[in-house]
Amino acid sequence: MKQVRVCVVGASGYSGEELVRLLLQHPRVQLAAVTSRQHAGMTVAQVFPKFASHAKSKALRFTDSSTSDIENLAEIFFLALPHGVAAEFAVPLVERGCKVIDLSADFRIRDAAVYKEFYGCDHPAPGLLQRSVYGLPEVYREQIRTSSLIASPGCYPTSILLPTLPLLREGLIRAEGIIADSLSGVSGAGRKIEAGFLFVECNESARPYSVPKHRHLSEIEQELSVAAGGAVQIQFTPHLIPLNRGILTTLYLSPKEHFKSDAEAAAIGEQISRCYECAYANEPFVRLLDGNALPDTKNVAGTNCIEIAWRLDIRTGRLIVMSAEDNLVKGASGQAVQCMNILCGFPETTGLS
Amino acid sequence: MKQVRVCVVGASGYSGEELVRLLLQHPRVQLAAVTSRQHAGMTVAQVFPKFASHAKSKALRFTDSSTSDIENLAEIFFLALPHGVAAEFAVPLVERGCKVIDLSADFRIRDAAVYKEFYGCDHPAPGLLQRSVYGLPEVYREQIRTSSLIASPGCYPTSILLPTLPLLREGLIRAEGIIADSLSGVSGAGRKIEAGFLFVECNESARPYSVPKHRHLSEIEQELSVAAGGAVQIQFTPHLIPLNRGILTTLYLSPKEHFKSDAEAAAIGEQISRCYECAYANEPFVRLLDGNALPDTKNVAGTNCIEIAWRLDIRTGRLIVMSAEDNLVKGASGQAVQCMNILCGFPETTGLS
């Protein structure tokens, strides 16, 4: 079976490491190159001892490749780089006809002005913005298939968008007043060596941060607006909790129709249920919970699945939707590999189940 | 210095244990008795090895006292019992003139019908409801002083009420649409021996539960309604996260006045700030954060403090208020001891700082 040659650029962080994990075991991939300034010269097995059982990990060495010489290393490039730096690599690669799947924020935002508002600097390659596609397969599968620049979504956005988009598209909920309250494991901060992410500072700690304007709002609102057919602004509060992996998001939504009785709630519930079934029944990585089950990060850790459950509150008239995902898999590297599968025409679950 | 004789009834759970910790070291308290069916005959040091360095812990033995014979054991009784059972003990004790501080839900709800709606059974002692006071010192200090039956508030309610009540009372926020999203450490579930609270089930897990109608809503809404001067219904979602101790609550509130500009936000911010200062500047256990600081459960663990911070979101027009407390201290046993201090005329921070 033919394999595609793949390179991970900037493979020293947690999403880079997770990409390496997924790609090493991917049956249709030849992991041809991994780059990292910090680890150049070392083997994958040395840098990531947990992968040492893969024969490949002892042979493959990190390189310190620059933008000028990497295009021959592979056909598909995953960029696991900080925003700004990612664009520097993406531009020449795309120009030379390579396929790029970028895990940074650089090509997620259509509007360079919004990028500047949220990321605090001019967009490094505005000319490419129109060529990129937002790599959420459940929404943009067709565009991903033919794209040469895929912007893999952020971890929080994935956990918020997948539960919300179908409801907005079908007009079941109001576009105003949406609140997303999210809890993230510490790997979400990347392998940043800062005091705040030391074990002792995170263990036995739960804390909000980036209140009220986290950068991910820019892509969340962009995609919600597309679904709603008009500008959407939401409230989003991320919290850091002592998990390695996982995002739990609780969404506070308002159904368009009011419901005061159990019968009215049942009718709306039927619509919501049908809407989700319609959107996701055939999606291999979206798990709609039924019965009394509620999402739990431990049920999705290490997998590319997102769990979704919802409840109508007859007292308040609200719809509560909850989701759980692994921030490093469905929230980052797994979704990027899912995009690659689509791009290459592989079955979408290849290497991911 | 004269000491008051105190008994902890049902001291085998986590709040009972925390009461024992606080009362053993309280300079104005003689811990005269601790009861527990399960541990009867054992010393405090045997049941709670961590207290073994207190001389008292080796002398004091758990007894299996029934409602009929405990009234002579002490002057003040802390009830750390399940709801329903607590009332059985409270009734005879109050009748015989003892002072009772109840940590269960039995006397928190004024309205027996609401109790029945949320706790699923008839109130066991409706006649006492009018004699009890809700033991939130920052609100009911004067009533606590002279009460013989204090209903110590729940952990979630404390974390929600203290940040919200002053704003409601002063009419700075709307009473409609309040959302409280809370994260709790596992000790909040008590020492319940259930599969869901095993280490392996909680570690690396974040999950919502009791959605959308947790029992604590009954007392939360009761107290919010008092402050608002009219019926208040809120949205409340509790989550279980892998902490031993701590509750982090994020509140989504709507200021009555709209603000679109920085100047308008600053004006409203000034009002909020003054409101909180006015309510809490002299409260020894309420810590209003300033600057960039946000609440963190690790900063209050083991203490009777609650941290509060807030942010106005000019994009959405909302006020986000966040609080952190130790669910076993300010959220349970510490607050109960604070009530005892008030009741006995001791300085309010005695034994708590």
Added chain:
Amino acid sequence: MKQVRVCVVGASGYSGEELVRLLLQHPRVQLAAVTSRQHAGMTVAQVFPKFASHAKSKALRFTDSSTSDIENLAEIFFLALPHGVAAEFAVPLVERGCKVIDLSADFRIRDAAVYKEFYGCDHPAPGLLQRSVYGLPEVYREQIRTSSLIASPGCYPTSILLPTLPLLREGLIRAEGIIADSLSGVSGAGRKIEAGFLFVECNESARPYSVPKHRHLSEIEQELSVAAGGAVQIQFTPHLIPLNRGILTTLYLSPKEHFKSDAEAAAIGEQISRCYECAYANEPFVRLLDGNALPDTKNVAGTNCIEIAWRLDIRTGRLIVMSAEDNLVKGASGQAVQCMNILCGFPETTGLS
């Protein structure tokens, strides 16, 4: 490709759950039945939501099979049952010609008297003891191939035996004075619903237990004695630490030859290195660390690998050997599947890498 039909008896505990995980994704296995009194009637997806993405998990229901009617369910039976109960199932299954892989201690001990000493009851099926093989593939691969009753080793024994056996067999270390100090994650206690395994009791806790005579000593010493060609008694201290998964073992051994100089140490080191290389260079699941690397449970979590590293201490004349494994995989279910692969003639890593 032909698949073997497999049944997991007693699949409600952690090793049962891990067996289900491994067998659901095993390309040569048809998971034909799972039994559990507690979960009878429920689907695998309902009991273990994390497996819900496997199509099979929604179709397969737990049954409450008794010893009398399960032999037709499958060709190979994994018993994930308490000791004593396992033998009750094993006896009729073996008699009827089924293959049994038992994860309990029932068939690990050759000598029924030793079983009685350590497990406190008469052996339930002494007649089968001579037919069973100790399922440590790195030692008994040939016997496993043709056995109908495989006793899958305990978690601690695996972590102790693999690093020690080659050294003993080659006479590089003394058989006297061996000390094994082990740290285990909480899943090692099984899904026992006891107060001591609640999250709050294990988090922020490190504690020894079963000192000085843990049951696993019986099988550890049996296998060490075989390797040494004479009776071996060791010191073994298990500790519980706040991990979900993982065992870290540190072994204190005495090389037969004394070494006082660096040169002497280098010579002995060379022998040790060769001994391990010889024993394990071709073993797919034994990872000999080199350079400065030391074992770490996080590098083997979720895998069937054991990491081994060693250091000679010229000051004390001792050899320190350290190992890390996942107690539920190489220490239990993964190793059992490895045995099944051998038994069925599948490549040994099938479904395990």
Added chain:
Amino acid sequence: MKQVRVCVVGASGYSGEELVRLLLQHPRVQLAAVTSRQHAGMTVAQVFPKFASHAKSKALRFTDSSTSDIENLAEIFFLALPHGVAAEFAVPLVERGCKVIDLSADFRIRDAAVYKEFYGCDHPAPGLLQRSVYGLPEVYREQIRTSSLIASPGCYPTSILLPTLPLLREGLIRAEGIIADSLSGVSGAGRKIEAGFLFVECNESARPYSVPKHRHLSEIEQELSVAAGGAVQIQFTPHLIPLNRGILTTLYLSPKEHFKSDAEAAAIGEQISRCYECAYANEPFVRLLDGNALPDTKNVAGTNCIEIAWRLDIRTGRLIVMSAEDNLVKGASGQAVQCMNILCGFPETTGLS
């Protein structure tokens, strides 16, 4: 009641922070100054929000004092500095007649050559070595009383020495062949901002390190040798486990007398018991466990206590002694405050219970 003026030099790490906690609440101490280059100008409340409820924490600001100007700040100086740097501060302070309690290793080792062997550099102030006393109150209480330079012991050494010294002094165990296997929480690494101490790298990880020659061996062996009346070399293996606080040490010792029967074991047990009682019955911070109890870090977290239990193993002839302490309290700052209490003639438990 007269208060002593105290300064903490280098109060930004975990033991510095713990010193601040203990000294803020110490009734006989006026915390007159805290220094830290990094935090100079900030208040204690800003740097350590958890102390913000102490009135003092809002008034006291960190200073960036150098060795030349701090002697007037206080009467007693706690040095919470890296080794090498500590001596630079200690020399002038001692010369000018100040009392110094040093938490670094600089004055723990009597022999400058041993210091050089283990710390890799010449001793920075060998002239002071003979004036310093090893600050283990249970051993050197009288010398501490009159010393002007107290070297507060390391965390591992405290956990190893207290259980071992009485047995060695009374000749109950052999001085040869001692093994100490220790598990430490991550705060033991200090607030070092290194990748290995990030939450994600420590959570779900158990790993040995510094095998076989950790620096603490130097002071451990020095003190064991004093007790044994001759040179002692031991085996010591530290492990890092996912706790915030706590050290659990398991010691493998050989009683001088052999025991083969229960009666012989009982006789030796009687001697051990008497030895420990004699040494520690009146020590306020040593807790000898009885019955089935074994040490557990969670029982000593936040306290200055060390728990000790022991078992004789009739199978191997060994004595297993286990201890648990909080590495930041009895293993560092609490013990330093205990020394200060002795030095100042305060009751030894002042501010520590």
